[in-house]
Amino acid sequence: xxxxxxxxxxxxxxxxxxxxxxxxxxxxxxxxxxxxxxxxxxxxxxxxxxxxxxxxxxxxxxxxxxxxxxxxxxxxxxxxxxxxxxxxxxxxxxxxxxxxxxxxxxxxxxxxxxxxxxxxxxxxxxxxxxxxxxxxxxxxxxxxxxxxxxxxxxxxxxxxxxxxxxxxxxxxxxxxxxxxxxxxxxxxxxxxxxxxxxxxxxxxxxxxxxxxxxxxxxxxxxxxxxxxxxxxxxxxxxxxxxx
Amino acid sequence: xxxxxxxxxxxxxxxxxxxxxxxxxxxxxxxxxxxxxxxxxxxxxxxxxxxxxxxxxxxxxxxxxxxxxxxxxxxxxxxxxxxxxxxxxxxxxxxxxxxxxxxxxxxxxxxxxxxxxxxxxxxxxxxxxxxxxxxxxxxxxxxxxxxxxxxxxxxxxxxxxxxxxxxxxxxxxxxxxxxxxxxxxxxxxxxxxxxxxxxxxxxxxxxxxxxxxxxxxxxxxxxxxxxxxxxxxxxxxxxxxxxxxxxxxxxxxxxxxxxxxxxxxxxxxxxxx
Numbered sequence: 001x002x003x004x005x006x007x008x009x010x011x012x013x014x015x016x017x018x019x020x021x022x023x024x025x026x027x028x029x030x031x032x033x034x035x036x037x038x039x040x041x042x043x044x045x046x047x048x049x050x051x052x053x054x055x056x057x058x059x060x061x062x063x064x065x066x067x068x069x070x071x072x073x074x075x076x077x078x079x080x081x082x083x084x085x086x087x088x089x090x091x092x093x094x095x096x097x098x099x100x101x102x103x104x105x106x107x108x109x110x111x112x113x114x115x116x117x118x119x120x121x122x123x124x125x126x127x128x129x130x131x132x133x134x135x136x137x138x139x140x141x142x143x144x145x146x147x148x149x150x151x152x153x154x155x156x157x158x159x160x161x162x163x164x165x166x167x168x169x170x171x172x173x174x175x176x177x178x179x180x181x182x183x184x185x186x187x188x189x190x191x192x193x194x195x196x197x198x199x200x201x202x203x204x205x206x207x208x209x210x211x212x213x214x215x216x217x218x219x220x221x222x223x224x225x226x227x228x229x230x231x232x233x234x235x236x237x238x239x240x241x242x243x
Numbered sequence: 244x245x246x247x248x249x250x251x252x253x254x255x256x257x258x259x260x261x262x263x264x265x266x267x268x269x270x271x272x273x274x275x276x277x278x279x280x281x282x283x284x285x286x287x288x289x290x291x292x293x294x295x296x297x298x299x300x301x302x303x304x305x306x307x308x309x310x311x312x313x314x315x316x317x318x319x320x321x322x323x324x325x326x327x328x329x330x331x332x333x334x335x336x337x338x339x340x341x342x343x344x345x346x347x348x349x350x351x352x353x354x355x356x357x358x359x360x361x362x363x364x365x366x367x368x369x370x371x372x373x374x375x376x377x378x379x380x381x382x383x384x385x386x387x388x389x390x391x392x393x394x395x396x397x398x399x400x401x402x403x404x405x406x407x408x409x410x411x412x413x414x415x416x417x418x419x420x421x422x423x424x425x426x427x428x429x430x431x432x433x434x435x436x437x438x439x440x441x442x443x444x445x446x447x448x449x450x451x452x453x454x455x456x457x458x459x460x461x462x463x464x465x466x467x468x469x470x471x472x473x474x475x476x477x478x479x480x481x482x483x484x485x486x487x488x489x490x491x492x493x494x495x496x497x498x499x500x501x502x503x504x505x506x507x508x509x510x511x512x513x514x515x516x
Contacts, residue, residue, distance in 0.1 A: 013514060024427060071513070075357030078510045092356060099352030103283045112279055115272045116356050 003199045004050035008083035011043040042068045044223045047156035057210035060128045060220035066203045086113025096157030104145035117164045127163045137189040260504045265359035276366035281495030299333040328445035328469040334375035341367045342415035343422030350516040364415040394479030404470045408495035464490035
């Protein structure tokens with residue numbers, strides 16, 4: 001069964017040189033066309049499916065549209081054309097701890113972030129201890145997050161996201177979190193998760209990871225789907241294209 | 244999360260009813276946003292609320308000094324008279340001011356997770372409603388200080404508060420959208436709010452307005468709102484029901500308009516910020 005279906009997805013951004021402008025400019029210059037409105041298609045006619053049990057790796061050079069694509073799957077961007085169908089709870093691991101409020105404690109942030117990731121308060125109550133334990137934050141959990149090191153923030157963010165037990169996990173370049181010990185632990189957790197989850201979509205430049213773990217790879221360039229299939233073949237195609 | 248058919252060409256009505264039901268569906272999210280906002284702004288619980296109250300009371304002191312002491316134009320219980328307008332006004336002004344940045348200040352989480360953005364202005368207004376409720380306690384306390392014991396008509400207070408909250412919510416939706424496009428709208432807003440306060444019966448009573456202008460004057464929801472607060476807290480009278488109902492009606496219209504423009508822009512927000 002397909003858990004992710006993208007059909008002819010197009011997504012555009014408007015590149016107004018000053019999209020968010022100042023009222024002052026409007027008053028002083030009401031008839032100015034405020035710069036050209038350039039349209040930029042970040043995704044062009046993307047169609048692919050992800051079946052249950054698949055681990056999909058997305059590769060491509062910087063600015064190819066990989067992160068935009070994963071945000072479309074997460075429902076953050078709505079496609080301008082085409083359809084997206086998702087079956088199951090999605091947990092996006094895009095920027096770790098991005099939604100954290102620095103003035104609140106780790107405890108408060110677990111609840112706030114968990115709610116945003118689609119959990120109910122009761123579910124967070126149940127998972128709270130395993131989140132804290134996995135993050136290794138210990139007694140720092142009642143300290144405001146602004147006092148955390150960047151590694152601690154990332155660890156907490158990772159712990160919340162994987163403990164939400166999503167059906168579909170989306171990961172954008174966040175594998176190398178924390179020290180050696182935590183990295184090992186998180187990789188173990190990922191493998192454990194891969195067995196349970198319906199599907200994983202991952203964006204990374206770590207080609208050996210894709211080769212080792214993914215069942216399918218996608219090569220994106222210039223917003224277009226260039227190639228899709230067995231990781232080994234897609235990777236060699238990618239290596240050719242960047243030569 | 245069921246994203247379902249995720250196209251931009253949703254019919255507007257469908258979008259509209261969806262965002263209203265989303266607000267109710269995401270009750271827990273709103274609850275945590277409100278408590279986190281309160282925790283952030285009132286870190287030290289008692290001192291935080293104390294500052295919230297001291298600030299408007301200071302304005303009351305300045306107006307009282309100017310009008311009552313220097314110009315000898317005040318009236319009986321003038322500080323209480325002023326407070327019945329200035330304290331609720333503060334909750335309104337702060338809500339609308341915060342709504343300007345409520346979307347862009349959450350840009351990180353908006354770009355990370357898909358959720359209905361309408362919970363953001365709703366949480367801002369609800370957090371300030373808590374402050375509004377506390378300021379009501381302060382108003383009753385000031386009244387008691389002057390020896391005014393609330394009459395049975397105090398039961399109408401929730402009706403007035405509801406009108407104010409609905410109106411605040413509507414304007415907060417509108418300004419959260421405007422704030423997305425105009426970065427310096429706050430300067431303009433502060434000016435508008437000041438003029439608006441002076442055009443409302445805050446420093447003076449309705450008796451100062453010539454009879455023939457009163458109907459127009461009452462179209463401003465804050466005219467009946469301020470008058471009604473005074474009626475129930477200071478004078479032990481029922482609120483000005485006719486005009487308060489008019490204000491409620493205008494507030495509902497404002498809320499629908501606010502929700503309408505918010506819904507039209509909501510799916511684009513992640514791209515704009």
